[in-house]
Amino acid sequence: MVDALERYGRERGLTVRKIAQSRVKRTFLPWGIRHKNQMARFVAAKFPELARHLPAERKPWMSEDLRTAIFDAAAFALAFFLASKTSEQYEKTDIGYRSETGEGSSNRIAQ
Numbered sequence: 001m002v003d004a005l006e007r008y009g010r011e012r013g014l015t016v017r018k019i020a021q022s023r024v025k026r027t028f029l030p031w032g033i034r035h036k037n038q039m040a041r042f043v044a045a046k047f048p049e050l051a052r053h054l055p056a057e058r059k060p061w062m063s064e065d066l067r068t069a070i071f072d073a074a075a076f077a078l079a080f081f082l083a084s085k086t087s088e089q090y091e092k093t094d095i096g097y098r099s100e101t102g103e104g105s106s107n108r109i110a111q
Contacts, residue, residue, distance in 0.1 A: 002018065006018070017080075019076065019079065019080065019083075023079070024075060024076055024079040027078075027079040027082055027083065028042065028075070028079070036058075036064075036068060036071070036072070037057050037058060039071060039072075039075050040054055040055065040068065040071035041054065042075075043071045043074045043075055043078065044071070046078070047074060050070060050071070050074065053067050053070055054067075054071075055067045055068055
């Protein structure tokens with residue numbers, strides 16, 4: 001499915017980037033966020049309009065609530081924008097950067 005979405009976007013002239021779920025999770029570790037429930041609450045705090053869709057905390061024997069996908073998508077978007085902001089910061093402060101193709105200075109290695 002991911003490949004089909006990538007192809008669909010590229011056929012329409014869009015820039016497509018894949019970001020691993022592990023990278024999204026690492027983005028939020030400085031805030032102590034390690035679980036989906038914590039992430040959903042963090043997202044709801046940033047976007048109060050989503051708070052009414054916040055699922056109850058899941059017990060180990062419960063299935064994941066379908067509404068969790070809303071918060072997964074919002075967390076992905078936040079991670080993307082936080083990474084973009086960090087990238088811009090590196091460029092502005094002349095610390096250096098490395099592009100996805102490996103070009104650029106070696107002071108910062110893209111994750």
